[in-house]
Amino acid sequence: MSNYNTSAIIESSLENVNSLRDHLEKISTLRQNIQSTLEEVRQVPEHFDKLGIKLSQTSDDFIFKNYELLKEQIIFFQEKIIDLNNRIAQIDEIDFRKRFENANEDFYSTLNINVTEKIDLFNTTRTEFEESHSEFLNTISLNVKDKVGLFDTTRLKLEESHADFLNKVDINVEQKINLFDSARLRFEQSYADFINKIDHTIAEKIKQFEETNANLVRVHESLRSEVERLQKINLEEHFNKHDKRLSDIFGGINNVNSSLLNISNQTMLFQEKLSGVDLKLQSMENRLTEQERNFLAELKILKDNHSLALKKQNSNFTILAVLMTIAILVTAAMKFI
Numbered sequence: 658m659s660n661y662n663t664s665a666i667i668e669s670s671l672e673n674v675n676s677l678r679d680h681l682e683k684i685s686t687l688r689q690n691i692q693s694t695l696e697e698v699r700q701v702p703e704h705f706d707k708l709g710i711k712l713s714q715t716s717d718d719f720i721f722k723n724y725e726l727l728k729e730q731i732i733f734f735q736e737k738i739i740d741l742n743n744r745i746a747q748i749d750e751i752d753f754r755k756r757f758e759n760a761n762e763d764f765y766s767t768l769n770i771n772v773t774e775k776i777d778l779f780n781t782t783r784t785e786f787e788e789s790h791s792e793f794l795n796t797i798s799l800n801v802k803d804k805v806g807l808f809d810t811t812r813l814k815l816e817e818s819h820a821d822f823l824n825k826v827d828i829n830v831e832q833k834i835n836l837f838d839s840a841r842l843r844f845e846q847s848y849a850d851f852i853n854k855i856d857h858t859i860a861e862k863i864k865q866f867e868e869t870n871a872n873l874v875r876v877h878e879s880l881r882s883e884v885e886r887l888q889k890i891n892l893e894e895h896f897n898k899h900d901k902r903l904s905d906i907f908g909g910i911n912n913v914n915s916s917l918l919n920i921s922n923q924t925m926l927f928q929e930k931l932s933g934v935d936l937k938l939q940s941m942e943n944r945l946t947e948q949e950r951n952f953l954a955e956l957k958i959l960k961d962n963h964s965l966a967l968k969k970q971n972s973n974f975t976i977l978a979v980l981m982t983i984a985i986l987v988t989a990a991m992k993f994i
Contacts, residue, residue, distance in 0.1 A: 681917065684910050691903060731859070 681914065684913075688903075688907070688910070734859075
């Protein structure tokens with residue numbers, strides 16, 4: 658029974674020690690978490706400052722890049738508009754009618770020169786032909802007449818073709834001028850539509866840019882107010898309070914650790930004492946067992962001695978009874994005598 662109670666006490670003591678060890682580990686983990694939390698809290702203002710700087714840089718870069726891009730696009734469109742205006746001015750300065758009239762005059766002059774040359778050549782040829790005609794007429798008068806008739810018809814056809822060509826040239830020039838006027842009107846309409854679309858697109862882009870800028874300004878203002886609010890917080894005072902509380906907690910933890918160490922030492926001493934008690938109880942049990950064995954042996958001896966004594970006492974009582982009987986008989990006999 659004593660062994661069972663001792664083992665139960667030892668087991669409960671070990672459970673208490675393990676539980677205290679677990680609590681100490683949890684307290685150590687909590688302390689590490691508190692330290693890491695304090696480090697993160699100390700880094701919060703720096704983090705917000707960095708975020709504010711990055712946001713400001715991003716906002717400035719966005720505004721600057723969009724402004725530069727918009728400026729480049731506006732310059733590009735202005736250059737295109739100037740180029741188109743210059744080309745339109747150049748086209749307006751060109752007098753196609755004079756150019757075609759000059760071309761017609763050049764054509765006529767060239768044609769007249771060519772015709773004059775051909776006529777001169779023809780006249781010389783005709784002169785030569787007339788010179789040889791008289792000689793040749795006698796032999797092939799009929800053939801020559803036919804050739805002359807064919808030549809006359811050919812000349813008439815050439816004159817008619819020349820007149821048709823001049824009429825066609827005038828008609829083509831008028832058609833080209835009309836086509837050019839219609840193309841210029843279409844170009845002016847397309848240019849006006851392009852300018853309107855560009856103005857509308859630029860207005861939409863400027864509106865979107867202004868909305869984005871307003872949103873960024875609002876975000877920047879909210880972040881600035883948040884940073885100012887965080888700057889107004891006296892983190893050092895809060896940290897000092899937390900440090901004081903943590904120092905108190907750590908002092909309590911150290912006291913608990915020292916108490917647990919004392920308890921552990923006392924438990925070890927108690928375990929050692931219990932081990933000594935177990936040894937003493939074991940030795941006492943052994944001695945009691947030995948004494949019990951000796952007592953039983955002595956009791957057996959006493960029993961044996963008592964049996965012998967009883968036997969002796971019985972024999973003595975028998976002898977005494979016999980003697981008393983003999984005495985009574987002798988006394989009775991003596992009385993009768």
